[in-house]
Amino acid sequence: MNEASGACLDSGDGGHGQVMAKKCTQTSSQTWSFADGQLHPKNNPHNCLDVYNYKGPVVQLYNCKTPHSHGSNNQEFNFSSDGSLKMEGSDLCVDLGGGSGNLQVWAGPLQGGSFASVLFNYSDDVNTNSTITLHWKDLGVPDSKQFMVRDLWEHKDLGSFSGMFNASVPAHGVTMVKLTPVADVAGRQ
Numbered sequence: 445m446n447e448a449s450g451a452c453l454d455s456g457d458g459g460h461g462q463v464m465a466k467k468c469t470q471t472s473s474q475t476w477s478f479a480d481g482q483l484h485p486k487n488n489p490h491n492c493l494d495v496y497n498y499k500g501p502v503v504q505l506y507n508c509k510t511p512h513s514h515g516s517n518n519q520e521f522n523f524s525s526d527g528s529l530k531m532e533g534s535d536l537c538v539d540l541g542g543g544s545g546n547l548q549v550w551a552g553p554l555q556g557g558s559f560a561s562v563l564f565n566y567s568d569d570v571n572t573n574s575t576i577t578l579h580w581k582d583l584g585v586p587d588s589k590q591f592m593v594r595d596l597w598e599h600k601d602l603g604s605f606s607g608m609f610n611a612s613v614p615a616h617g618v619t620m621v622k623l624t625p626v627a628d629v630a631g632r633q
Contacts, residue, residue, distance in 0.1 A: 453538070455505055458488030463503055464548060466566075481520040481532055482508060492519045493538070495531050503538060547576050547613075551583055559583055559591075559623040565613040573612045576619070580607050583623075591623035 452468040453476065468474060475486035476493075483493040485505065494506040495518045509519055520532035529538040546568075551561035563576040580587050587607035594601050597620055602609075604626055611619045 453493075455485035455487060455491075458485050458491060458505065460491065460505055460507075463493065463505060467546065478521075481522060483521060483529075484508070493521065494519050495534075495536060547574055549576060549578050549582070551578060553583075554622070557625045559585075560596075561609075561621050561623065563611050563613050563619045563621075565615055565617050567615040570615045573614050573617075575610050576613050578609045578611075578621075590626035592626055594622045594624070596620045596622055 452466060452474040454464050454466040455473045455476075456463070458473065466474070472487045473485065477484045477486065477489065485491060485493075488505070490508060491505040492508040494504050496504050506519070517532045517534070521529050521538070522532055523529055530536065531538075546566035548564040548566070549561060550564070551559055554560055561578050563578065565574050565576065567574055580589060580591075590604050590606050591609075592601060592604050593609050602621070609621065609623070611621070613619050
C-alpha cells in the first residue's frame with residue numbers, strides 16, 4: 445500500500461495482464477505473498493509480479509519462472525530499508541504513485557525514440573479535474589530530454605517539455621499524448 449495515495453497493487457482477476465494501482469479494498473486481488481523474492485497474488489499463486497521487458501514501466505502478472513534461474517530477475521524483488529520494492533539487480537522500483545490511487549499513467553515506446561502515454565482519472569468526483577504527471581524518469585529518459593507533446597484526441601501540439609508533462613484530466617476521463625523528441629520535430633521542418 446502507498447500510504448500517501450491509499451493505493452494498493454491490484455492483480456485484477458489474477459490472470460496474465462497488467463496490474464494496477466487501485467483504491468485499497470482488502471480483497472484477494474490486493475493480497476500478495478512473498479516467497480523466494482517473488483510476489484504472488486492470492487487469487488492466482490501460479491503467476492508472479494513481472495517487470496515487462498526487464499525495464500518497465502509496465503508491471504504485469506505472468507507465469508512464474510523458477511526463482512534465481514537465468515532470465516528470472518524481472519520477477520525477483522527485494523524490500524529496501526526505505527520500504528520500497530526493488531527489482532533484483534536493478535534500480536527499478538514498483539511505484540504506486542503519489543496522490544490519488546484513482547490516477548494512472550500508462551506509457552510505452554514507439555519507433556524513433558517517441559512514446560505514447562495514456563493518463564487515466566478513475567475518480568468518482570465528477571466536479572473536479574485532477575492533475576496527472578508523466579515523469580520522464582518513468583520512461584527511462586533523462587529529465588534534460590525535450591519532447592514535443594501532442595494531444596492525440598484533440599489533434600493539438602501542447603508544447604515542448606523537459607522532465608515531465610502535466611495534464612488536467614476530468615473524472616472518468618482520459619488524455620492520450622504522443623511524445624516526440626524535439627530534435628526529430630525540428631529535423632522534419
